[in-house]
Amino acid sequence: MYTIGHVARATDCKVQTIRYYEQIGILPQAPRSEGNRRLYAQADIDRLAFIRHARELGFPLDSIRDLLSLSDNPDQPCDAADAIACRQLDQVNRRIERLNALKRELERMIKQCRGGKISDCRVIEVLSDHGQCLKDDHQMAEASP
Amino acid sequence: MYTIGHVARATDCKVQTIRYYEQIGILPQAPRSEGNRRLYAQADIDRLAFIRHARELGFPLDSIRDLLSLSDNPDQPCDAADAIACRQLDQVNRRIERLNALKRELERMIKQCRGGKISDCRVIEVLSDHGQCLKDDHQMAEASP
DNA sequence: ACTTGCTTCTACAGCTACTGTAGATGTTAT
DNA sequence: ATAACATCTACAGTAGCTGTAGAAGCAAGT
Numbered sequence: 274m275y276t277i278g279h280v281a282r283a284t285d286c287k288v289q290t291i292r293y294y295e296q297i298g299i300l301p302q303a304p305r306s307e308g309n310r311r312l313y314a315q316a317d318i319d320r321l322a323f324i325r326h327a328r329e330l331g332f333p334l335d336s337i338r339d340l341l342s343l344s345d346n347p348d349q350p351c352d353a354a355d356a357i358a359c360r361q362l363d364q365v366n367r368r369i370e371r372l373n374a375l376k377r378e379l380e381r382m383i384k385q386c387r388g389g390k391i392s393d394c395r396v397i398e399v400l401s402d403h404g405q406c407l408k409d410d411h412q413m414a415e416a417s418p
Numbered sequence: 419m420y421t422i423g424h425v426a427r428a429t430d431c432k433v434q435t436i437r438y439y440e441q442i443g444i445l446p447q448a449p450r451s452e453g454n455r456r457l458y459a460q461a462d463i464d465r466l467a468f469i470r471h472a473r474e475l476g477f478p479l480d481s482i483r484d485l486l487s488l489s490d491n492p493d494q495p496c497d498a499a500d501a502i503a504c505r506q507l508d509q510v511n512r513r514i515e516r517l518n519a520l521k522r523e524l525e526r527m528i529k530q531c532r533g534g535k536i537s538d539c540r541v542i543e544v545l546s547d548h549g550q551c552l553k554d555d556h557q558m559a560e561a562s563p
Numbered sequence: 564a565c566t567t568g569c570t571t572c573t574a575c576a577g578c579t580a581c582t583g584t585a586g587a588t589g590t591t592a593t
Numbered sequence: 594a595t596a597a598c599a600t601c602t603a604c605a606g607t608a609g610c611t612g613t614a615g616a617a618g619c620a621a622g623t
Contacts, residue, residue: 276570276571277570277571278569278570278571287610287611287612288570288571289610289611289612290609290610290611292572292573293609293610293611297608297609306618307618308571308572308617308618308619309571309572309617309618310570310571310572310618310619311571311572326516327520328476328609328610329476329513329516330476330513330516330517330520331473331474331475331476333608333609334608334609343527355528358524358527358528359528361520361524362521362524362525362528365517365520365521365524366521368474368475368513368517369514369517369518369521371471371474371475372475372510372513372514372517373514375472375475375506375510376507376510376511376514379503379504379506379507379510380507382488382499382503383500383503383504383507395489396468396485396486396488396489397464397465397468397486397489398464421599421600422599422600422601423599423600432581432582432583433599433600434581434582434583435580435581435582437601437602438580438581438582442580451589452589453588453589453590453600453601454588454589454600454601455589455590455599455600455601456600456601473580473581478579478580479579479580
């Protein structure tokens with residue numbers, strides 16, 4: 274069993290954040306020692322590491338709750354899990370695409386920079402790209418019944 | 419020139435959020451109409467779209483400010499821009515890697531699900547992966563089974 | 564046993580990045 | 594001209610932490 278401080282160090286997460294996660298129910302209530310200290314097992318560390326990574330990737334706690342429900346209830350009806358997984362996969366794919374666009378632009382800039390000058394930075398254009406993700410204003414003419 | 423409502427619709431961003439961004443200086447003070455309404459140009463829409471995408475990807479406003487400074491000051495010393503771009507590129511690469519790990523696991527689950535049962539969901543393991551990103555505590559103890 | 568020093572405890576205030584609401588005023592369609 | 598809606602300012606509230614205060618637990622050295 275690990276102390277909260279150990280868990281915090283292992284996951285690069287603030288002690289208060291761990292207590293906060295327990296409070297909002299995304300981490301289980303930790304059992305306590307004689308002296309009322311929280312005690313954690315490896316599984317708790319894994320769960321917390323998962324939460325932290327997902328948060329850093331920009332997932333809101335509600336999505337993370339969803340994802341965790343997949344591993345918390347491995348016996349739930351398959352189509353429910355499938356729906357959650359598909360929805361999340363969709364999100365993940367979109368994120369990867371946009372990150373790749375940003376990555377390419379940053380690389381282009383760095384390369385150009387080595388050559389001497391930047392002067393034309395297109396980071397904005399790269400992520401503000403109207404074609405692939407925005408309002409349906411201009412693409413709803415496609416599929417009407 | 420566009421109204422704030424138009425900009426909000428074009429970028430899928432709340433009107434109040436736009437005013438908030440102006441207030442904290444990440445968007446410029448918009449010029450006003452006769453009747454005191456804010457007026458925006460296409461460049462503002464692009465900038466805002468960029469900010470929104472970056473936020474969705476989990477970048478804090480401070481990082482976004484940094485990125486925007488690249489396009490705001492295209493004539494700044496190259497090494498400063500280079501440092502910012504490299505730092506951000508690094509972040510981006512790490513995010514992409516982790517998202518790919520999550521993607522693979524979600525795909526595995528969905529595939530398995532189509533086959534009938536999930537029962538072994540490893541989303542947590544996938545993102546809590548101690549080998550590639552966490553504290554160096556047990557990096558060396560890894561060799562023992 | 565005592566003291567020093569660190570960790571953990573609860574409780575609560577403060578922060579970032581929004582989001583919602585109230586009440587007044589501007590703009591547009593009928 | 595009047596209704597309906599958009600925008601204005603100002604401020605309160607929310608999510609997701611983060612910091613601080615003050616008390617209590619615990620481990621090491623004397």
